[in-house]
Amino acid sequence: MSDNPSPILRPTPTDGFPSLTSLQQIATENTLKNRHPSAALPTDTKPPEAVLQRNQHIQFLVRNLIQGFPARYTSQDASQPWLIFWTLQGFSVLGVGLDEKNKKRAVETLLGLQHPEGGFCGGPGQAPHLLPTYAATCALANAGQPGEGGGWDAIDREKMYDFFMSLKQPDGSFLVTYDGEVDVRGIYCLLAVATLLNLLTPELIAGTPEFLATCQTYEGGFGNASFPGWALRDDVAPGEPAIDPTSPRPPLGEAHGGYSFCALASWVLLLPYINSYPTHSPSLPKPSINIHSLLRWLAHLQGEAIELGGFKGRTNKLVDGCYSWWVGGCVGIIEGLLAGGGVGVADESPENEAAGEQHDDGWDDVDDSLYNRKALQEYILYAGQHPAGGLVDKPPKPADAYHTLYDLSGLSAAQHRVIPNSKREKELLACWTEDEVKDPVEGLRRDTFAYALSWLEEEGASKYVGGAQNRVNATHPLFNLTVTHAENMMAHFYKRDVPSRYRTKLSK
């Protein structure tokens, strides 16, 4: 059977047994199928074109940045660094640079959100919180630079580290703020920032991989946290793990796309640490997660053709543009893990990479992706764009700053393949002398640096629905920054001269 250019838009089967879920599903399918290029339209109507309305989206972002947000964004008053990050990163994905004057304003605004006790706040005078800390740091990666007025050197890293440590829980998790909740979003935000700003220590992340592993549910995806109570030991000697590894720590909350992205990205940021077991950890067994059940669950979240192949965030929920990044991006990370072989460790034998080819029985593996990238791009192009600029959850919802970034980031992840490059990793490991890494903590920092920055766009693997005019920039799957921004920031905070990616031939 060959590829059918106009697939039959089959409704999701309901088995003659309707329920609220199936009724909502049908209503969504009825809205979305009209956006499909093969939808029966009146003869005088032009079929929709797969065109990224770049200018409208840029105008939307400019309006938000310069004019500001209307009163309904008051609900985001405690997420001010997010509003800035979504906008600046949106520009970066669209390949738009900010002028110096507005960069300066952005840096000034962001530094106004730094808390005197460390970390960043949701707004001036608010309390420091892990989520704004990620958003502000990544916004500074976009708009800032080293030196006077550049913002980077104004980040108080020592206080930020103390802030992080003050949130640490005996089960390896972190509160998002003082007396706040524990959840894997906060942990992801902390780890992304600690990696970018060179704040990782074994003390900070002890127990965190184990905690992440407990959040994986029977479905394969991750929930938002786990319950520590039954496993907490009352009287432990200093240095002993506070958790009994044999006691249950069940996940709270069902498998969810957003939490799964955060959990997996966190896990991958921790891989150099996990691979070092038991160097830094007390003699605990090396924790593991089930990548195969995660992949299966993620793959099943992609909606049918009638839903234009968008992603859902949970089983039996509705497709939504932002999961293009949280779920699509999460599959992208798995693709990187599977392609990378020995994760976190430079692969010595790049010749054996094509293990699957010896059984090639005519399966055309033109691309190595594990989900339907073409369909996801179509969802974003046909259903994700608001005619007045900005991107959406699904029609007929209005555009907002959050969906604009995560739809665009999802489009980027569906266009490009960003995976670990072992040659690059070796090159980056060589930025440290053997003497420097005699200290195991410095060794961990080096390995983290080299592994995180070894994720590079694979040349020749990009695919654009609607042609190259729809190309957006590749984004680093672990940070959602461009590789250049992540690299510049890390080079600065790890005090390394990073060899140019372009000078070295990085082909496999």
Next chain:
Amino acid sequence: MPDIAGDGPEEQPLFSERPDWTDVTPVPQYEGYNPIAPIFYTPQYKDATDYFRGIVKTNEKSERVLELTEAIIRLNPAHYSAWQYRYHTLLAIKAPLDAELKLMDSLAVQFLKTYQVWHHRRLILTAIYSPPPSNASGLNDPTATTSSSAKSKPSPESQAAARTELAFITRVLMVDAKNYHTWSYRQWLLAFFDDVHLWEGELGFVERLLEEDVRNNSAWHHRFFVVFGRGQLQGEEDRVAVLKRELSYTKDQIALAPNNASAWNYLRGILERTGTSFSNLRSFVEPYTKTHEDRLGDEEILDLENPAPSAEAELPCVAALEFLADIYEKDAVSKSVEIWKRLANELDTMRKKYWEYRIKEALKDVPVQS
């Protein structure tokens, strides 16, 4: 004072116009710079948050702070700092926490989708029923919230409180049966109080919800949490009985609506959790992998343990085929490959890449035949 004519804080005078607040110096949000991407607040919101910053600056903890933070929360329930400051104030002035819970009842329903409303409830309950040791370093002791669990035998008061709380959550789930935070909170509550009587009612609760909507994945997840979360499966006999009950329930739900990913995921989940081979389910699954036409030739045996798909079921069911392929993968991989190819090219083309990956992986483990 509540205003009879209005029901919103909009009706209240601004804090800047109130004589009882003249001693507080409001702090504007931005001082000395022109921010990028500002929000255009309503005068009420700007007023309340200016006074909030003023209060935070002087570290005032008083009755009126409760009023101020409530005003902010009603305008923006995601203002985590207002929640946090409110919590610290409640403890500092020893405010009655049961009254706070009452107030939360109305706020939770109104702001269902906000993290903070649920987390605040959790803090209040924890503070009432498991106060941190008095030598804790103070309000900012971050370990106070998660590390203290009600390990000792629950008191009658805490049992009653937990029951009231469960009933409240049930009412909220009637409004939104898939609300993530509500479910997560319910699970925390059960584990925190860990009272056998509370756990006992949960299966019936889940079954009621699944009767309403068999595709409600949150309810399925809750079932898994209730059955396996506590890790109660000690004795072998118990384990067998529980697995039998769960298999029978899940098969019945699949028979009602076979194309229901939630039920299949649950089925896989309980098998994996109990270390049960997928092949045990083969005779149940097979009828679901055929078309109605193909099933005509099969002998119709009434098998109470393996309910057949209904006449209205849309067959073949992709989830059943996937399950069958997993059964075959161990010792008849070529049959698995056949199914995966059919899924990739005909029945589940959206996941073509995934099914091809499964083929590649399965064949990788097979020694090259000569």
